[in-house]
Structures are given as structure tokens and as C-alpha cells.
Amino acid sequence: MKRLLLINPSSENEIQSPLPYFVSEGKGVTPPLGILSIAAQAMQNTDYTTMLIDVQVEGLSYESLANKISQFNPDIIGITAMSMTVRDAYKTIQMSKKICPNSKIVVGGPHVNCYPLETAAWKDVDYAIHGEGEIVFGEFLREFSNRGYASGLKGVIYKDSDGVIENNERADYIKDLNSLPIPDRTILPYKKYSSIIMKKSPVTSILSSRGCPFRCNYCDRPSVGKAFRPRSVESVIHELKICNDIGIKSFLFYDDTFTVNRKRVIDFCIAITDSKLDIEFNIRSRVDTVDEEMLYYLKKAGCLGIQYGVESGSQTILDRMNKGITLQQIHDTVKITKKHNILTTAYFMFGNPGETRQDIKLTHEFMELIDPDYVMISIFTPYPKTKSYEEGIKRNLFEDVWKKLAEDPTIEFEMPVWTENFTTGELNKMLTDTYRKYYFSGKRILRQISSIKSIRELREKAKAAVKILKNRH
Structure with missing residues (x-):
């Protein structure tokens, strides 16, 4: 019997983004959707007995994880690598190889798509998956099952017998997302997942599309690309019903921009209403892709909240970002979203390229003007492969630190910050x-109190408030 073990590693050694601890703590844990989708492909299309461990939701120590690996004794161990948890991915790979020296270690995920060769070169890695993983990993499993090794597959990077890296071209983006099997959330302790921004538990993440057609300078998603690839409404509704049947009623749509296609969004909302699904959901959107009619249908279908990438209250900074939106659009969209009783979360960043104290003053004023229900503010951090990151390196604002980390995840690492006009401490x-x-502020305290609908929500908001009050840095 062939065994496949898939692991979502710990976040014990997570690289911390420059956020106050009271923001990063207590936000909840959501299912690792990428590796869940990989598991679904393996379970449906191969003869491997498949086990999936989400170390984060189970709160496993490395010792407990080691015991689970040893007991299962897999032939292949697949480990997902995110840039922020790359240290734990690396540590998990080393530990897995030590416990099961004959197992083949396969690593995939967003970090690999940024640094495929550097990741494939890690000592205990046998194979790295470059590109969207579902189809290529299924092909890899079949090839390995038949021949005991895999070579020549698009999207599979491997070491030959002499340890030389063989770099096949990356896998093509999956054109028909409807062809992918729906993840079986019951293979994980799905009732443990929650989110501070949702009212009900358990919560699950879901994708109805991949790809973002917009071209903001601070963002790049090589793992999913720029072309917008939607699933059919029927496919998404089917997945929601499966989740509903096991008691999941809260959904976080992780589409980069859920509202790219207006007709599709309205059709989707009508389908939810017609099917009488008992759900609440939260989406990510842009202010230039929604309107009154869409918001009406979203609210009717159960949309609890919308997250908007606002980023700045300075039009000059928005233009430098290549954001493609105006302050007036932001103002009008937040206003009509609130009118439809949909919670608004506005994302802002401080310390953007070229930003001055006057620009940040404008952001403060704009934040008060549009008055979203929630704000999420971060320090601008250039991420690998983005235009902003490459520009910062050229201007000697920071070194290519992400590449160095990819080559050796054990090194000391500090997130790069754009210190053109501000120090990290000032930011x-x-x-x-x-x-x-x-x-x-008084009005927001009253608004939060009046919105509380359950003891759980009261408890979570009280904990968040205490953390903010206790913070003195």
C-alpha cells in the first residue's frame, strides 16, 4: 500500500510582518486550501492512501508531528512552503527526512513559485513543484508509482543521481478550474477553524476564481498569474452545499478580487438565494468593481463583509502604486457598501514608496472621512518578485534579502521596509x-457594542480591545 503524507507546517518560527502584536494575534486559523486541493486530486485520481496534517490548527509540537510521521511511514511526503513560514517548512523537511530517510520529499507552494531553484537545492528536498500543483502533482504521483522516480514532467524540478538540479519548465496555469475535485474538508479537524471577522463557526476558506488582472506595483502572484480564471457558478454552489451538509455556514472567499466579473457575481448571488443556502460570507474586492445593484444582491445572498484595498488617502501615492483607483471612487463605494449594511474593512499601508508625512496626514484624514467599520493598517513591505521590491534593490534601500532567505532559511532575517523617508521605529x-x-473613538466603541450578536463575538472583541489598550510601543 502506497502512502502519501501532506503537511501544512507549523508557524512557530513564522517571519513576523511589521504589525502590532494585538493585530496579528487572535485572528483565527483557516484551512490550508492549497494543500487541501492537492489532497483531493491525489485521493480522487491516484491509488495512494493519503493523510493530511495541518500542524497549525492542531497545535502540534515538532515532537508530536514526528510521532505522526513515524507512525504513518509514508512513501512520499509533500510539504507546502509559504514565504512567511519558510523556516518551519525547512525544519519540517529536515525532520521528515531524518525520520523516514527512504521517503521522497516534495515541496510546493507560493514560496517555490518565487524561488524554485533555490528551494529545490535544499539538502533534503527530492522534488519541487513549480506552478499550480494539483494536476502536475497527480502526474508526479502516477509517474513515481509506475517507475519509482519522476523526470521530464513539466512543473517538476528534481536532483539527478549526482545531485545536479534538473529544471523542467513551470507547469501551465490550469485553464478549467471546474475540472479539479472539490476538497474534502473532513480529512482535517474542520470544526476548529475560525476567523475573528466572521460571526459563526466553523469557518472555511474557498476559492471561486484564480488570477488577478490588475497590476499594482506592490503585488505579484506568480503562483496564480494575471489572467482571471473563474469557476462556474454551479461548481461553487455545489461546494457550498457540501460544506453546508457538514455544518459549515461561514465562508471566506480568498479570490484576489471576487468582483471582477459583474454578471458572474450577480448570477452567483441569485443562485445562493434560490438554493436557500444558509450561509454568511466575506469577500475581497476593489472599489472600482462594485455598484449598487451588485451590493444589493451580495447582501441578499448573505455577504457579511467586503475587504477593500484602499492603501492610501493620497491620490499621488495611489497613482505611484499603479493602483488604478481614485479617492472619490473609494469614498463613494465605502458609502454605498455601508448603506447596504455590509461591513467594510479598508486596508491601508504606511511608508509607501515616495510617501511623506503630508501623505500620511492625508491618509489619516481620509480614514476618518470614509469611516470604515474596520481598518487593517500595515507597514509597506516589499515582497519578492514585485516591481517595488526590484526598485528598492536597485536604489540600495535594502539587499535581496528574500533570495538569501530562500537559499538558506536558517539565517537571521528582517523584513525589508521602505525607509526612504521614515525609520522603521517611526513607522x-x-x-x-x-x-x-x-x-x-467614542462613536466606534458604541458602533462595535451595538453590533455584537453573540457571547463569542463579545469575547473576541473584548480580547482585541484589551490587547490594544495594553500595548505601549
Whole structure:
């Protein structure tokens, strides 16, 4: 019997983004959708007995994980690598190889798509999956099952017998997402997943599309590409019904921009209403892709909240980002979203390229003007492969630190920050002060109290408030 073990590693050694601890703590844990989809492909299309471990939701120590690996004794161990948890992915790979020296270690995920050769070169890695993993990993399993090794497959990077890396071209983007099997959430302890922004538990993540057609300078998603690839409405509704049947009623849509196709969104909402699904959901959107009619249908279908990438209250900074939106569009869209009683979350960043104190002052004023239900503020952090990251390296604002980390995940690492006009300390202070000022204004305290619908929600909001009040840095 052939055994496949898939692992979502710990976040014990997670690289911390520059956020106050009271923001990063207590946000909840959501299912690892990518590796769940890989598991579904393996279970449906291969003869491998498949086990999936989400170390984060189970709160496993490395010792407990080691015991599970040893007991299952897999032939192949697949480990997902995210850039922020790359240290734990690396540590898990080393431990897995030590416990099961004859097992083949396969690594995939967003980090591999940024640094495929560097990841494939890690000592205990046998194969790396470059590109969207579902189909190519299924092909890899069949090839390995038949021949005991895999070579020549598009999207599979491997070491030959002499340890030389053989780099096949990356896998093509999957054109028909409807062809992928629906993840079986019951292979994980699905009742443990939750999110602070949802009212009901358990919560699950879901994707109705891949790809983002917009071209903001600070963002790049090589793992999914720029072309918008939607699933059919029927396919998504089918997945929602399966989740409903096991008691999941809260959904976080992780589409980069859920509202790219207006007709599809409205058709989807009508289908939810017609099917009488008892759900609540939250989506990510852009202010230039929604309108009154869409919001009406979203609310009717159970949309609880919308997350908008606002980023700045300075039109000059928005234009430099290549954001493609105006302050007036932001103002109008937040206003009509609130009118339809959909919770608004606005994302902002401080310390953007070229940003001055006057620009940040404009952001503070704009934040107060549009008055979203929630704000999520971060310090601008250039991520690998983005235009902003490449520009920062050329201007000697920071070294190519992400590449160095990819080559050796054990090194000391500090997130790069755009220190053109501000020090890291100045940005951190602005960030913390803004959070405290925003959430502890009288009108927002009253608004939060009046919106509480359950004991769980009261408890979570009270804990968040205490963390903000206790923070003194």
C-alpha cells in the first residue's frame, strides 16, 4: 500500500510582518486550501492512501508531528512552503527526512513559485513543484508509482543521481478550474477553524476564481498569474452545499478580487438565494468593481463583509502604486457598501514608496472621512518578485534579502521596509498610534457594542480591545 503524507507546517518560527502584536494575534486559523486541493486530486485520481496534517490548527509540537510521521511511514511526503513560514517548512523537511530517510520529499507552494531553484537545492528536498500543483502533482504521483522516480514532467524540478538540479519548465496555469475535485474538508479537524471577522463557526476558506488582472506595483502572484480564471457558478454552489451538509455556514472567499466579473457575481448571488443556502460570507474586492445593484444582491445572498484595498488617502501615492483607483471612487463605494449594511474593512499601508508625512496626514484624514467599520493598517513591505521590491534593490534601500532567505532559511532575517523617508521605529509608532486612535473613538466603541450578536463575538472583541489598550510601543 502506497502512502502519501501532506503537511501544512507549523508557524512557530513564522517571519513576523511589521504589525502590532494585538493585530496579528487572535485572528483565527483557516484551512490550508492549497494543500487541501492537492489532497483531493491525489485521493480522487491516484491509488495512494493519503493523510493530511495541518500542524497549525492542531497545535502540534515538532515532537508530536514526528510521532505522526513515524507512525504513518509514508512513501512520499509533500510539504507546502509559504514565504512567511519558510523556516518551519525547512525544519519540517529536515525532520521528515531524518525520520523516514527512504521517503521522497516534495515541496510546493507560493514560496517555490518565487524561488524554485533555490528551494529545490535544499539538502533534503527530492522534488519541487513549480506552478499550480494539483494536476502536475497527480502526474508526479502516477509517474513515481509506475517507475519509482519522476523526470521530464513539466512543473517538476528534481536532483539527478549526482545531485545536479534538473529544471523542467513551470507547469501551465490550469485553464478549467471546474475540472479539479472539490476538497474534502473532513480529512482535517474542520470544526476548529475560525476567523475573528466572521460571526459563526466553523469557518472555511474557498476559492471561486484564480488570477488577478490588475497590476499594482506592490503585488505579484506568480503562483496564480494575471489572467482571471473563474469557476462556474454551479461548481461553487455545489461546494457550498457540501460544506453546508457538514455544518459549515461561514465562508471566506480568498479570490484576489471576487468582483471582477459583474454578471458572474450577480448570477452567483441569485443562485445562493434560490438554493436557500444558509450561509454568511466575506469577500475581497476593489472599489472600482462594485455598484449598487451588485451590493444589493451580495447582501441578499448573505455577504457579511467586503475587504477593500484602499492603501492610501493620497491620490499621488495611489497613482505611484499603479493602483488604478481614485479617492472619490473609494469614498463613494465605502458609502454605498455601508448603506447596504455590509461591513467594510479598508486596508491601508504606511511608508509607501515616495510617501511623506503630508501623505500620511492625508491618509489619516481620509480614514476618518470614509469611516470604515474596520481598518487593517500595515507597514509597506516589499515582497519578492514585485516591481517595488526590484526598485528598492536597485536604489540600495535594502539587499535581496528574500533570495538569501530562500537559499538558506536558517539565517537571521528582517523584513525589508521602505525607509526612504521614515525609520522603521517611526513607522511602527505611527501604526500603533493610529490603531489606538481609530478604534477607541467614542462613536466606534458604541458602533462595535451595538453590533455584537453573540457571547463569542463579545469575547473576541473584548480580547482585541484589551490587547490594544495594553500595548505601549
